[in-house]
Amino acid sequence: MDLVRATTDERVLRTLMEHRRLTRAELAVLIGISKPTAGESVRRLTEAGLIADTGVRTPGGRGRGRVGSYFGLAENIGTALAVSIAPDGVVAEAVDAYGDVVGRSEREISRPVHPDEVADGVSSVVAKICGSVATPLLAVVSAADPVDRITGRLVHLPDSPFLVGDLDPVELLAPHVAGPVVVDNDVNWAAQAEHAHADGPLDDFAYLYLGEGLGLALVNDGEVRRGATGLAGEIAHLITDGPGSRAMPLTDVFAGLGLHRPGSSAIDVDRLLLTAGHDHGLRQALARAISGVLAAVVALADPTTVVIGGPWGTDPAILAAVRDAFERARRHVPIRPAATIVQPSLAGARADATHRLRSAVVAAAHRTEHL
Known part of the structure; x- marks a missing residue:
């Protein structure tokens, strides 16, 4: 009974x-x-x-x-926090069990990034939200850095463009929420948003993010595959076809093309888009490098589709060039642009926070049954 x-x-x-x-x-x-x-x-x-x-x-x-x-x-059933830590700033949202955003706070981050500023930014936006909504029962965090899947700490990798020190989002947010803090990297969350809002079945695909940084998420049977430590999909050092048909790590391609920000491994997106818009040779060089990465992904992961997102990954001219180059690969799959383009990682984190909050409410009902 x-x-x-x-x-x-x-x-x-x-x-x-x-x-x-x-x-x-x-x-x-x-x-x-x-x-x-x-x-x-x-x-x-x-x-x-x-x-x-x-x-x-x-x-x-x-x-x-x-x-x-x-x-x-x-009304006092509780909320969940969705937090985005990205190069352009920190955003925190509170969502209710209906999935509505009931509070939002954001703070810009200066360049170059200072770890203490990021930590202060996370603490301040979350504190502001928590002062105006029902008690957050949990938090879901998207970080534009590799994330250790066991500890939730951000991980240093060579040439990562958004290094924020030994940041521990779990430790920062734990005082503000009554339950768990879940942390994952931004590309994985963007892939989850794509899966949730796909027009038709999309359970096995690779999500390639092309922005200031480079990342890949692998989705199999509807689940993101993170690897043993959470670093699956870190493609910056994957060997591909660079300028002059030289084999080199993907991140070095952008250095060779003069597309890095000064003193940084971050890609200068504005300059890339401006130059690629009229430079056919640059578009072709980018397309060959991206196609080489996708060929390796298809050979190892066997996705049915590749979804390309990010501020320059969805540019029509660049996307067309990548498609043309990839179709010449021995093994290729369809490529399509991401459907979720407005803060996709935050959208994925928000959807997951809503799902977890609903499960927490149901769990509270089950506990009541046993009292």
Whole structure:
């Protein structure tokens, strides 16, 4: 009986998360349970403080039946944080169990990046959010650096363009949330956003990010594959076809083409786009280098599709050149531009935070069942 009640309560909660407010009768119809069963579940969840009467009533009387009460999630049920740490700044959002953004704060980061400034930025935007929303139950962090999948710390790799020291997002955010802090790199989150918003099945693909930095996410059976330590997809040092048909690490291609920012391994995106727009030779050089990387990815990971994102990866002229070059490879797969182009890593982190928050609310209902 406890299992039946717990299952019913979970279905009621998840249905309310989807539809926002419903009457007992509407819940019964949508879930496929009896009205008394729906009513008992509503009573239990209300007593547990997880849902509440919204105060809105259905029309009643004059042959239209009894007045019904609309129920929704309790206002103090909790929120989740989605945090993005990127070269252009730190952004923190609070989301509720409906998936709505109920708070947002951001702070720019100066160049060159100073680790202490980044840590202060993360702490300040999160503190500002937490002062205005219900208690965050968890946090999900996107970082534009490699991430150790065990500890959540950022990892130093040679020529990484956005090194922020020995930053530990878990330690920074733990005082602000009641539960876990989940950290992953920005390209993995962008790939998850692409998977979630794909127009049709997209369960096995490679997501190539081309921006100030270079990254790749591998998605297999709908899951991002991170590797033993979380560093799968770090492609900057993959050997490819460079200027003058010389074999070299991918990151050295941009140095050879004069496309790095002064004193940095970060790619100068504005200069790249400006030059590639009228320089056919540069577009071809970029296309050959990217095609060489994709050939290795296809040989090793066997994706059905390659999705290319990032501020210059989705440029139509560059994308067309990469397609043409890659089609000449012995093994190739279709290439398409990313569908999520506005802060894709934050979008992925936000979606994951919402999913985890909903699961936390359901878990709270299960705990109540056993009291």
